[in-house]
Amino acid sequence: xxxxxxxxxxxxxxxxxxxxxxxxxxxxxxxxxxxxxxxxxxxxxxxxxxxxxxxxxxxxxxxxxxxxxxxxxxxxxxxxxxxxxxxxxxxxxxxxxxxxxxxxxxxxxxxxxxxxxxxxxxxxxxxxxxxxxxxxxxxxxxxxxxxxxxxxxxxxxxxxxxxxxxxxxxxxxxxxxxxxxxxxxxxxxxxxxxxxxxxxxxxxxxxxxxxxxxxx
Amino acid sequence: xxxxxxxxxxxxxxxxxxxxxxxxxxxxxxxxxxxxxxxxxxxxxxxxxxxxxxxxxxxxxxxxxxxxxxxxxxxxxxxxxxxxxxxxxxxxxxxxxxxxxxxxxxxxxxxxxxxxxxxxxxxxxxxxxxxxxxxxxxxxxxxxxxxxxxxxxxxxxxxxxxxxxxxxxxxxxxxxxxxxxxxxxxxxxxxxxxxxxxxxxxxxxxxxxxxxxxxxxxxxxxxxxxxxxxxxxxxxxxxxxxxxxxxxxxxxxxxxxxxx
Numbered sequence: 001x002x003x004x005x006x007x008x009x010x011x012x013x014x015x016x017x018x019x020x021x022x023x024x025x026x027x028x029x030x031x032x033x034x035x036x037x038x039x040x041x042x043x044x045x046x047x048x049x050x051x052x053x054x055x056x057x058x059x060x061x062x063x064x065x066x067x068x069x070x071x072x073x074x075x076x077x078x079x080x081x082x083x084x085x086x087x088x089x090x091x092x093x094x095x096x097x098x099x100x101x102x103x104x105x106x107x108x109x110x111x112x113x114x115x116x117x118x119x120x121x122x123x124x125x126x127x128x129x130x131x132x133x134x135x136x137x138x139x140x141x142x143x144x145x146x147x148x149x150x151x152x153x154x155x156x157x158x159x160x161x162x163x164x165x166x167x168x169x170x171x172x173x174x175x176x177x178x179x180x181x182x183x184x185x186x187x188x189x190x191x192x193x194x195x196x197x198x199x200x201x202x203x204x205x206x207x208x209x210x211x212x213x214x215x216x
Numbered sequence: 217x218x219x220x221x222x223x224x225x226x227x228x229x230x231x232x233x234x235x236x237x238x239x240x241x242x243x244x245x246x247x248x249x250x251x252x253x254x255x256x257x258x259x260x261x262x263x264x265x266x267x268x269x270x271x272x273x274x275x276x277x278x279x280x281x282x283x284x285x286x287x288x289x290x291x292x293x294x295x296x297x298x299x300x301x302x303x304x305x306x307x308x309x310x311x312x313x314x315x316x317x318x319x320x321x322x323x324x325x326x327x328x329x330x331x332x333x334x335x336x337x338x339x340x341x342x343x344x345x346x347x348x349x350x351x352x353x354x355x356x357x358x359x360x361x362x363x364x365x366x367x368x369x370x371x372x373x374x375x376x377x378x379x380x381x382x383x384x385x386x387x388x389x390x391x392x393x394x395x396x397x398x399x400x401x402x403x404x405x406x407x408x409x410x411x412x413x414x415x416x417x418x419x420x421x422x423x424x425x426x427x428x429x430x431x432x433x434x435x436x437x438x439x440x441x442x443x444x445x446x447x448x449x450x451x452x453x454x455x456x457x458x459x460x461x462x463x464x465x466x467x468x469x470x471x472x473x474x475x476x
Contacts, residue, residue, distance in 0.1 A: 113308075115304060115306055115308035116308060116310060116311070118271060118304070118308060119302075119304065119308035119309075119310070119367075119370075120310070121271060121297065122269060122271060122297055122300075122301075122302040122304075122371075123297065123298070123321075123322040123326060123370065123371070123373075123374055124294045124295065124296075124297040124298035124322065124326045124374060125294065125322070125325065125326055126294050129325055129326070133321060133325050134310055134321075137312045138310075138311055138312045141312060214311055214312055215311065215354060215355075215356030215357075
């Protein structure tokens with residue numbers, strides 16, 4: 001009983017880091033979304049120069065561990081601009097995610113049938129308008145299943161920012177483990193929280209997917 | 217019929233790599249004329265249509281839309297295309313939009329009409345093709361014939377001066393062809409200028425003012441349907457018409473009656 005109560009307290013303590021975890025995840029995902037979309041558009045429509053740049057960016061970032069990106073941003077770039085550990089961590093994850101998201105969106109854009117662009121141009125839309133109002137809305141819908149997978153990965157990768165001392169779930173678990181000398185219980189509680197968050201994220205994105213699913 | 221060309225093509229050429237698809241085509245289409253283009257597949261019929269609205273860039277030759285040369289260097293293609301409606305073989309409806317959304321999007325995003333006006337106009341266009349009751353449905357929920365009628369409404373919404381039909385019924389089940397041809401015939405009766413690439417000989421014979429027989433990238437014969445069907449000048453025209461009528465058999469014979 002006592003132990004159960006302690007575990008409950010532990011989960012409660014760790015759950016105070018949920019806000020931070022979700023904050024890092026949300027910033028990382030939205031940064032990744034904005035840049036990922038732009039990079040994907042450059043890949044498909046940007047011509048050899050811009051498209052090549054986007055491809056190279058994606059290749060380099062995906063070839064480097066996220067934690068290395070995080071260290072570079074925090075220990076190098078944060079020297080010049082004032083970045084809190086929280087923001088440095090979130091942006092580093094966002095940079096990494098933008099590369100993965102660009103691949104997801106590129107695949108989705110390519111899988112929109114070419115007749116869609118043709119039909120849009122045929123009613124007098126400019127290329128930009130066709131991309132904005134016809135291609136992207138369909139590509140984003142097609143991307144939802146892969147994107148929700150990426151969201152789950154970023155949510156879990158947000159635990160990496162613990163190395164910068166950001167008090168998110170894992171960091172708090174580490175405090176507890178150090179104080180109680182019961183690492184298993186501390187990290188099991190953290191695992192439980194991450195699992196619940198991932199589960200809920202996947203579930204809510206499933207709902208979004210069903211709502212916006214594209215039938216062709 | 218007023219003698220005023222809406223489309224004029226002069227010595228059009230187009231090649232894809234080594235393959236020359238169009239080898240010098242000249243053509244005039246008058247206002248309110250319905251011109252049907254027939255010919256074996258791969259002879260450049262669709263390419264010619266796509267050159268007219270510049271979806272395909274001609275290699276050589278000039279094209280006029282009304283009094284304006286559109287093959288010039290400073291043509292605003294987006295403005296040109298607003299005056300040319302195009303209907304595709306595989307419909308190409310925007311999959312993420314309802315039937316109504318498909319017809320509205322050009323009005324709001326291209327013409328800058330406000331939502332309410334666009335909605336009214338789009339509903340009117342859907343009424344013209346007999347699909348007001350399907351306005352809220354998505355393309356995936358429509359039959360092929362209905363999809364093509366929505367596509368026609370989408371093209372009509374821009375108030376085009378000429379309509380191009382690129383094998384509009386070729387992807388349809390036989391029993392759905394009639395409803396699309398009926399809409400097209402109605403348009404022709406209303407005075408729409410139309411260029412139609414099709415194998416529907418019934419439609420060609422009953423609705424068109426002129427039939428153009430194309431083969432190997434050139435126009436072989438160009439004349440009124442009666443002449444091409446009953447008294448063609450070229451052997452190839454006769455052979456082709458004979459073959460296609462045999463192929464489509466009864467359909468080609470009966471569809472015009474069904475239309476009326």
